[in-house]
Amino acid sequence: MIEILTSPAFNTIQDLGRHGARRFGVSTSGAMDPVALAAGNALLGNDDNAAGIEIQTFPFRLRFSADTAFALTGADHDATLAGSAVRPWWCTRAKAGDILAITAPRRGARVYMTFGGGIDVPLVLGSRSTHMRGGFGGLEGRTLQAGDVVPIGSSSHGSDGRCDFGVAPPDVAIAGTAPADDRVLRIRVMRAGEYELFSEAMQATFWSTRWKISAQSDRGGYRLTGGRLTLDAPVEMRSHGVVAGVVQVPPAGEPIIQMSDANTAGGYPKMAAVIQADLWRLGQAAPGSVIAFSEVSYQDAVAAMAPVNDYLAKLRATADLYRAL
Amino acid sequence: MSINQPNAPFVGTIEKSPKISLIGTLAMLVEAPGDFDLVQQGRIWALADAVSTWPNVQEAVIGVTNVMLVFEQPPADIGMLSASIVELWHRVPGRKADGKLIEIPVVYGGELGFDLPAVASRAGLSERDVIRIHSEGEYTVCAVASSPGFGYLHGLDPRIYMPRKSVPSLNMRAGSVTIGGMQTGVAVLTSPNGWNAIGWASVAMFDPNSEQPSLMLPGDRVRFRIDRIEL
Numbered sequence: 001m002i003e004i005l006t007s008p009a010f011n012t013i014q015d016l017g018r019h020g021a022r023r024f025g026v027s028t029s030g031a032m033d034p035v036a037l038a039a040g041n042a043l044l045g046n047d048d049n050a051a052g053i054e055i056q057t058f059p060f061r062l063r064f065s066a067d068t069a070f071a072l073t074g075a076d077h078d079a080t081l082a083g084s085a086v087r088p089w090w091c092t093r094a095k096a097g098d099i100l101a102i103t104a105p106r107r108g109a110r111v112y113m114t115f116g117g118g119i120d121v122p123l124v125l126g127s128r129s130t131h132m133r134g135g136f137g138g139l140e141g142r143t144l145q146a147g148d149v150v151p152i153g154s155s156s157h158g159s160d161g162r163c164d165f166g167v168a169p170p171d172v173a174i175a176g177t178a179p180a181d182d183r184v185l186r187i188r189v190m191r192a193g194e195y196e197l198f199s200e201a202m203q204a205t206f207w208s209t210r211w212k213i214s215a216q217s218d219r220g221g222y223r224l225t226g227g228r229l230t231l232d233a234p235v236e237m238r239s240h241g242v243v244a245g246v247v248q249v250p251p252a253g254e255p256i257i258q259m260s261d262a263n264t265a266g267g268y269p270k271m272a273a274v275i276q277a278d279l280w281r282l283g284q285a286a287p288g289s290v291i292a293f294s295e296v297s298y299q300d301a302v303a304a305m306a307p308v309n310d311y312l313a314k315l316r317a318t319a320d321l322y323r324a325l
Numbered sequence: 326m327s328i329n330q331p332n333a334p335f336v337g338t339i340e341k342s343p344k345i346s347l348i349g350t351l352a353m354l355v356e357a358p359g360d361f362d363l364v365q366q367g368r369i370w371a372l373a374d375a376v377s378t379w380p381n382v383q384e385a386v387i388g389v390t391n392v393m394l395v396f397e398q399p400p401a402d403i404g405m406l407s408a409s410i411v412e413l414w415h416r417v418p419g420r421k422a423d424g425k426l427i428e429i430p431v432v433y434g435g436e437l438g439f440d441l442p443a444v445a446s447r448a449g450l451s452e453r454d455v456i457r458i459h460s461e462g463e464y465t466v467c468a469v470a471s472s473p474g475f476g477y478l479h480g481l482d483p484r485i486y487m488p489r490k491s492v493p494s495l496n497m498r499a500g501s502v503t504i505g506g507m508q509t510g511v512a513v514l515t516s517p518n519g520w521n522a523i524g525w526a527s528v529a530m531f532d533p534n535s536e537q538p539s540l541m542l543p544g545d546r547v548r549f550r551i552d553r554i555e556l
Contacts, residue, residue: 019383019384019395020383020384021384021538022384022386022393022395022470023384023385023386023387023469024469024473024474024531024538024539025469025470025471025472025473025474025475025513025531025539026473026533026538124533124534125533125538131473131533133472133473133514133516134472134473134514134531134533135514136533136534137533190347190349190350192346192347192348192349193344193346193348193354193356238356238361238388238389238390238391239388239389239468239470239471239477240354240356240388240389240391240393241352241354241386241387241388241391241392241393241395241470242348242352242393243348243349243351243352243393243395245348245349246348246349263470263471263472264386264470264471265388265468265470265471270346270348273347273348273349273352274349275349275350276349276350276351276399298347298350298399298403301349301350301399302350302399305350305399
């Protein structure tokens with residue numbers, strides 16, 4: 001078990017999401033940076049989908065009630081365990097009574113903490129992710145707060161398995177994903193259903209604008225500022241299903257990208273959709289950061305997942321090898 | 326009710342195909358051609374039933390005369406998949422609203438039906454008439470979306486149409502029976518809500534711990550019964 005000592009707000013238990021229940025109106029939830037969560041789990045020999053803590057407000061502190069292997073992945077941050085620095089993207093073992101403290105990241109928005117054996121809260125509709133609007137999943141369907149006791153599952157690798165090794169983070173290991181020098185995060189998208197309804201001038205604005213992720217952005221969606229995309233004639237859309245990454249344009253013209261906690265339904269014209277291979281990078285973009293869109297084909301969007309999958313596969317193989325030594 | 330009665334397609338005309346578009350590599354939206362009516366909605370239900378059994382389809386998410394397919398993996402051949410869907414659309418017989426009948430007892434008016442006077446005033450009817458008209462209707466669940474277990478109900482009598490509010494009511498209680506434009510529904514979460522509350526129902530609409538968590542499913546029929554009137 002672990003005990004939460006400090007958790008300002010909006011830190012939740014998440015796995016890779018609750019899939020297959022959109023048809024009941026249930027949004028998927030799940031880690032905003034699924035690559036970081038999966039990597040943290042692979043380091044510990046967990047299933048990729050084991051639940052961890054998504055930390056997006058700081059400082060965050062917890063105490064271990066028992067000897068526990070853990071890893072910290074995601075945003076570039078500093079952490080200490082019993083006063084000593086903890087390496088990120090590293091498998092570390094805590095002793096009972098140790099206190100872990102994480103401070104605000106230098107770069108990126110969300111730190112993921114995974115535990116050997118995973119967080120052992122009940123599965124709800126097939127997932128341990130916190131569904132905050134619905135008040136279920138995670139710990140009582142809510143954000144973590146000081147005093148919470150979170151159960152950790154038993155690790156299949158026992159408590160004496162080898163620990164103390166790490167991997168390179170994906171933005172280093174995967175070529176071409178590090179932010180460019182101009183501090184603009186390039187996000188690859190495919191055109192979506194209503195792209196053609198926008199004039200050529202509006203389409204050009206969409207591609208050329210450096211969009212800022214506004215302060216009114218959260219796990220539900222990112223509101224973008226910096227330009228307006230308007231239609232010559234308004235279109236009446238009927239309510240339809242949407243997925244994370246869809247870029248919708250409400251009548252006021254400032255686009256919204258739907259994220260993990262997004263409503264299952266939408267009804268605004270859809271300009272584009274962020275490709276799966278870039279969703280995790282977008283999940284690490286904090287409010288105030290600047291993004292620009294570039295277009296890829298369906299084939300390129302599919303191919304772009306190969307380096308991500310290769311990274312996770314190699315990471316798991318390396319971690320398994322170390323544990324077997 | 327003739328206003329909402331769907332017309333059968335004319336025999337001999339060539340029907341348009343659905344619009345198919347991708348939302349990234351893992352989702353495909355299929356939108357029925359033509360106006361919104363229960364015939365097109367029934368064809369969407371049937372299409373969703375059939376397609377959700379296809380390999381690689383994680384789920385078929387029904388909307389208002391549309392369905393979004395979510396895939397486990399990016400489909401290998403989008404063109405072939407789209408063609409199969411179009412072919413199926415023209416071939417599959419539509420489903421009737423043949424689901425279960427859900428009866429929902431409603432406490433009309435009162436503290437939790439605080440918009441009833443405004444609905445009556447807009448309609449030029451008494452509050453009792455609004456209640457009578459609302460409770461005499463039979464409604465069809467077109468889709469479940471937006472909130473866990475929230476049914477989009479078709480079949481509101483146009484006499485008690487009421488536009489959504491431009492400023493939502495804060496913290497409308499779960500269970501509120503509402504009218505939003507030409508739709509009616511039961512709020513499933515306590516949250517800000519732009520629809521107009523005319524009453525309250527204590528029926529549990531959603532149970533996340535159940536394998537079939539949503540009381541309402543597409544194709545179900547809903548009747549609101551007067552449990553009590555508080556004016």
